[in-house]
Amino acid sequence: MNECILVGQPNAGKTLFALRFVEFLGMRSLDVTFMASDGMLSCKHYKVDQAIRELSGLERHKTRELQTIALQVPVGKSIRSMKLIDSCGLSEGIHPEAVIRKAMAQTLSVMRYAKVILHMIDVTLYVKRKQLADIDQQIAQYGQLKGGYAILANKMDLPNAKEGLNFLADSFPARPIIPVSALQKKGLKEVKALVSRYL
Amino acid sequence: MEKNDTTQRTSYHWPEDILAALERGEITAAEAFTRFRQLESVGGFSDKEPQTNKEINDVMHELDALVGLESVKKLVREIKAFIEIQKRRQHERLVSEPIVLHMIFRGNPGTGKTTVARILGKLFRAMGVLPKGHLVEVERADLVGEYIGHTAQKTREHLKKATGGILFIDEAYSLARGGEKDFGKESVDCLCKYMEDNKENIILILAGYRKEMEKFLEVNPGLRSRFPIHMDFPDYTGAELLEIARRMLQQRQYRLAPGAEKELAIRVTGAGYISDAYAGNARLVRNLLEKAIRKQAVRLVSKPVLTRDDLMTIQYDDLREVE
Numbered sequence: 240m241n242e243c244i245l246v247g248q249p250n251a252g253k254t255l256f257a258l259r260f261v262e263f264l265g266m267r268s269l270d271v272t273f274m275a276s277d278g279m280l281s282c283k284h285y286k287v288d289q290a291i292r293e294l295s296g297l298e299r300h301k302t303r304e305l306q307t308i309a310l311q312v313p314v315g316k317s318i319r320s321m322k323l324i325d326s327c328g329l330s331e332g333i334h335p336e337a338v339i340r341k342a343m344a345q346t347l348s349v350m351r352y353a354k355v356i357l358h359m360i361d362v363t364l365y366v367k368r369k370q371l372a373d374i375d376q377q378i379a380q381y382g383q384l385k386g387g388y389a390i391l392a393n394k395m396d397l398p399n400a401k402e403g404l405n406f407l408a409d410s411f412p413a414r415p416i417i418p419v420s421a422l423q424k425k426g427l428k429e430v431k432a433l434v435s436r437y438l
Numbered sequence: 439m440e441k442n443d444t445t446q447r448t449s450y451h452w453p454e455d456i457l458a459a460l461e462r463g464e465i466t467a468a469e470a471f472t473r474f475r476q477l478e479s480v481g482g483f484s485d486k487e488p489q490t491n492k493e494i495n496d497v498m499h500e501l502d503a504l505v506g507l508e509s510v511k512k513l514v515r516e517i518k519a520f521i522e523i524q525k526r527r528q529h530e531r532l533v534s535e536p537i538v539l540h541m542i543f544r545g546n547p548g549t550g551k552t553t554v555a556r557i558l559g560k561l562f563r564a565m566g567v568l569p570k571g572h573l574v575e576v577e578r579a580d581l582v583g584e585y586i587g588h589t590a591q592k593t594r595e596h597l598k599k600a601t602g603g604i605l606f607i608d609e610a611y612s613l614a615r616g617g618e619k620d621f622g623k624e625s626v627d628c629l630c631k632y633m634e635d636n637k638e639n640i641i642l643i644l645a646g647y648r649k650e651m652e653k654f655l656e657v658n659p660g661l662r663s664r665f666p667i668h669m670d671f672p673d674y675t676g677a678e679l680l681e682i683a684r685r686m687l688q689q690r691q692y693r694l695a696p697g698a699e700k701e702l703a704i705r706v707t708g709a710g711y712i713s714d715a716y717a718g719n720a721r722l723v724r725n726l727l728e729k730a731i732r733k734q735a736v737r738l739v740s741k742p743v744l745t746r747d748d749l750m751t752i753q754y755d756d757l758r759e760v761e
Binding site: 348 | 453460461463465466474
């Protein structure tokens, strides 16, 4: 199975983007498999709207375990199977909660063998701040060792987002950067085209 | 600050160790990425602890120190590389080939088969392929019984002894001796069953003369696929036998007087020796030297005064007297 993992700092918009992507592929409902840090698996069926309400939110570390969605992606005339894995945000420093640390370890573990790594960055973080967060730098450096790696510059709907995007473009000149907006469902087509290349 | 110092000192050899350190809060996610990069891109995954690496290197040095056997050494290096790569592939969750290491050794007696088997046992233990890596050496009489049911019992007994290491069956072709009614076939069946059931815990090596082993495999076609590694042990050349003799003497702290050296060269490289049925046999060289050492002892024992040099030197007469 082709695995595509969404990674990034907490609150970058990974879960909402994953669900928008599912919606973009024409699905009205989805099965999400949750993998707890102790390896326990559970599955729940959602309508897309319900999943957005329940799984995404504004608080940090809303996602505390791996959430896998099995997808069928049309590539040319054929249909390819893929697993879209939403992951716990990778924060800077040592997180005080053991559950979050375990979930971050899970994220790294999957990144080692995932075929595609989509690195989601909240562009608004870099509107004023003109220095890359160490964690984003490290994800990018690790990602480039893998074949399928791209940066998704999220929250392009917010004011001054372009400024943050330019900063990212200057910081990662050799990496593919796709401007997206999970909220306004922008950039999904481009992401699908990129992912399809690796399926 | 103290924590950072600790992490700087800690080295991780497995990706799982890095993830565990992240879980325990010893390192940050960013540091974990750095560690992964170091493992993956700089030196490749070091699947082995430094101690294990040293053990493997020691075993390979031991192999390299053997005289001749170039094709065998090359094949052992291939096997070592194969095991390493399959293990790395398993770690990367890539499809990996099953590691089947049962072997057939073909060659005359005294050509290094048992020595190489012992080295392989050590190598496989160091690489984590076998838990113990010891060698159990058996022959037909140890495996084949005298009445119905006796063979399976004897064979299983030796297989159990060898579990975790290598079962080395010398003159294995003799298991096919005696035709259909012989109990040798029962032993072969028992061996095959056990190696299938315990494939990760035992390695079987069937050894014997080249021609006889070929016939043995023809009679038991199923064996060929079960024993994918075939090693040929060529007879030692005269020069190699001389080198072996020199090393044997050096290990025992003896040396040859100039006349004795010439005699030894004639003995091991001469037409008489080479045309012998046991040509190229290192064991015969060892026997020859041991006899010469005994002759030297007889020559020296009655002398009232002996120097260190006398005790170390094998004279021409000591060798000449050996039949």
